[in-house]
Amino acid sequence: MPVSSMTGFARFEGQADDAAFVWELRSVNGKGLETRLRLPQGFESLEAEARKRLGARLSRGNLQVSLTLDRPENLSNFSINQAFLNELLRLSDELVQAGRAAPPRADGLLALRGVIEVSDEAHTADWFTQRAPAILDGLDAAIDALVAARQSEGAALRAILEARVDEIETLAQAASDDPARSLTAIQARLRRQVTDLLGTETGLDPARLHQEAAVIAAKADIQEELDRLNAHIVAARALLGEGGAVGRRLDFLSQEFNRESNTICSKSHAASLTAIGLQLKVVVDQFREQVQNLE
Structure with missing residues (x-):
């Protein structure tokens, strides 16, 4: 569908x-x-x-x-409310005899609301x-x-949404492959930071450095977020392929995409990974904006 x-x-x-x-x-x-x-x-x-x-x-x-x-036009019939007209004539005669008004003209009397009644046969039960x-x-x-x-507009929206899902997948893979996630890169960055602080590498304990780097790596690990992103990507493609009234479910997935993107940015410990996370948020926002148009 x-x-x-x-x-x-x-x-x-x-x-x-x-x-x-x-x-x-x-x-x-x-x-x-x-x-x-x-x-x-x-x-x-x-x-x-x-x-x-x-x-x-x-x-x-x-x-x-x-x-x-x-x-x-020939369905409309006109009739004169004779009783109402007679009452108007009686009142007019009284006013004329009292010198308070001129004799009424026929066109003036017929122009008064209620004198001429219109019955529209188009409103009758049989006609309807x-x-x-x-x-x-x-x-x-x-x-x-x-x-x-x-559906014609929906086809165009589907192509746009599929392109956004492809971008999300590409960015998720880039985050997964980012060298800054490796323990070696974290150790090197930590060594530079300590050296800048102390002004020398003398006295750095390799074991302690390795331990601290491992703690940082554990706190900054985004593998769970990437796994969920990939699962959401599969679900989004399945819904787009299913068709029909999938807008609500895709909107829910867009919220999940956004949640994982925010977590990746908050856990990031490197500029390269932060840049990927921010770009991911941009694409997810574009995805969600287009999803709002779907049934």
């Missing part, structure tokens, strides 16, 4: 008998699946089924889903029931397009 990004856009235009409709789906990063639906008036009953279909195909991301509908299946089929097509868009 391909790796998917959480970012994407899809648009589907369709026809449901005499009504044209458009679905638009936008997706951005999110900790879980959060869906915001905007539906035309009268179509609120579609929301539950729409959420069900979105949830069946997508597991993470903040979604904005909108449906616009172009209804035929007949067209709902085609509209929901359009949603499925829009979801297909969104999934394809997210």
Whole structure:
């Protein structure tokens, strides 16, 4: 299964008998699946089924889903609220007879809110029931397009993440091969430090020097960290190969990568190893940043 990004856009235009409709789906990063639906008036009953279909195909991301509908104009019927109009005329006659107002005009009366009522047959149950299946089929097509868009971006992200994992592996190997980790190198460095302090090598006890170097080497040993790094590298490659919704698990691995990198830097006793550890932290941070985009 391909790796998917959480970012994407899809648009589907369709026809449901005499009504044209458009679905638009936008997706951005999110900790879980959060869906915001905007539906035309009268179509609120579609929301539950729409959420069900979105949830069946997508597991993470903040979604904005909108449906616009172009209804035929001849579906709207107009009627006059005769009782309301008669009451307005009665009140107008009283005001005119009292000399407090001029006789009302027809256009003025009809312009008052509530005099003309609009009944939209597009909101009737029969009209909606007949067209709902085609509209929901359009949603499925829009979801297909969104999934394809997210997978296309996911393929690009996978290549970037695999490159970062390769860099982590290279740096881990460089740390493992660093000559500064050897007991001989530690003894030489310790000898120089003592000589600089005393100003002479006279009186240095080789056995004591060896003992102190061994203690330093034990405290600075990073083999466990390197072993865990290599295990995480294998796990990251397996998840990228598995595909699907692996973003959360890769994010956990990125935290583990960062933990081992920090420990390597804290244990480092040589500039060369510190440089490797710092570069490792940079690459791990790049890895984690890209993982945030994965489903």
